Amino acid sequence: MRELNLIPNHIKQKREKDAMLLKTVGGALLILSLLAAIAIVPYAKLNELNKREADLKGSLEKSKLIIIDNEKLRKEVTSYKQYADLVEKTQKSNSAIYPVIKSLEKHMPQDIVINTLDYKSGSINISAAAKVYNSINEFAANLQESKEFTNSLVANIIKDEQKGIYTFTLVITNIREEVK
Structure with a gap:
């Protein structure tokens, strides 16, 4: 059986x-929703990647600071090692030069002041000062005798x-073994 259509055509068409x-x-809303979802996913991924990039840059900066600090510490450690080696070398050479200085002191007039003393294997270079010129001559004569x-x-x-x-330089070579 067929239904009776009592709805006017214009209402049916409407x-x-x-x-x-x-x-x-x-359908348009569904397509727009899909497009929005498609657009949001890459945008969210982009934001996540930007955040990771910022974190990595921060980590890289921290690493650079650590590397710089590490280099400073290495240089400082090297400096300390060199200083310790120098101190050890000086202690060894001081034990060798102590008797030489004591013997040298016996021949030195009172008004002579030694500014620098450089001792290298049997040779001494002295830079000194004296108030009286004759003290220099006396010192040189005492040493030669x-x-x-x-x-x-x-x-x-x-x-x-x-x-x-008066400032002067005194060079002593071939120091006798009795002093050493």
């Missing part, structure tokens, strides 16, 4: 048109007018 519009809008320092030579004498002193 309902079909409304249904079609509803299906079109629903001694048994230990016969090869001593005053290299130069300079008068410092402002300070009123």
